[in-house]
Amino acid sequence: MTDRESLHILHLTAGSEPGGLSRYILDLSRHMHNLGHTVVVAGARGDWHDRFVSSSIQWIDLPMTGGPFALRRAARLLHDKLAGRHIDVIHTHYRRPTIVARRLQKYLPAPILYTLHLSHIPLRAPLRWFSDFGDYTHAPSRGAQHWLIESARIKPERITVIPHGIDTALFPRRTQAAQNAARQSLGILPTTTVAAYVGRLDYPKNAHWLLDVAAANPQMTILLAGDGPDGQSLRQAAARGNLTNVLFLGECDPLPVYHAADALLLPSLREGFGLACAEAMCAGIPVLRTHTSGTEELIIENVTGRSVEINHDAFIAAAGKFLSDRPALETMGRAAADHIRKNFTLDRQVAETIDLYRRLAG
Secondary structure, X not given: OOXXXXXXXXXXXXXXXXXXXXXXXXXXXXXXXXXOOEEEEEEEOOOOHHHHHHOOOEEEEOOOOOOHHHHHHHHHHHHHHOOOOOOOEEEEEOHHHHHHHHHHOOOOOOXXXXXXXXXXXXXXXXXXXXOOOOOEEEEOOHHHHHHHHHOOOOOHHHEEEOOOOXXXXXXXXXXXXXXXXXXXXXXXXXXXXXXXXXXOOOOOOOXXXXXXXXXXXXXXXXXXXXXXXXHHHHHHHHHHOOOOOEEEEEOOOHHHHHHHXXXXXXXXOOOOOOHHHHHHHHOOOOEEEEOOOOHHHHOOEOOOEEEEOOOHHHHHXXXXXXXOOHHHHHHHHHHHXXXXXHHOEHHHHHHHHHHHHHHHHO
């Protein structure tokens, strides 16, 4: 690939914190790097910083806190660190990085592409004044696209829908041997019904609903993989309720968690797509999720999983019913794995994103 054919992409993120946003940037950047493109990521260091460094992705430390003047200084600092370098597209993630990108455009004339990682976010003043969705917007789902048009008032021609993709090699289909091994490592019996949650323990994930699922179904085991601001309060609530059927696993490799589970539960108030759902489905695990953005792409009702309205009582009732039929869950899991491999691969996502970059840089 010649230098003229290769792309030079700058990602701006609030920080390298655990979660789907960092996973999206990591996966996309790794694959673009392997294809000969140049990728730079700028933001504050977080708990996943080592993952970026070990992936041969160039990282620029950049403060993303403070008010407008601090963000202006961040833009000037980034311009100095990029002196003499060509950038085709500035790819931003969330509000503050986009404010920095808009200031950076005064020194670096490149289009801003904003990826919407969470739809249905508050847009009332003063947040509306700081909500910049870039020169062009990437929506990972049709639900996110609809919200951008109807609520954020973004023109349809400025939006491109590219669903997230999964590296299927990293999430192989679960076998009986894999499930037995995963459960043995966690001290769970083969006959136990197991539900899992994988993601940040933070608003707006509604992870506390999972404690209520555990309380309503004491014969089941609930696995919570991940951590975040709500981690301590959730652990304390589980202890107060004597919920011994809830296992807090912290930050860990999600694959054994998926393999140990009969189903994944996602009770979020808001999503942009639901990357953990796609990962679990790729591994052969069906999903019950609230009907947020990404549901239309991933959930074929009663085939790859189920969706339910964003309502506490409805979700608790649906979870008990969903988890009560393990043979049906196995059948849905096989269909879920086929659905991901056919429609939501990382190779497809990367190819479509590169095409979008080229159109914007053209």
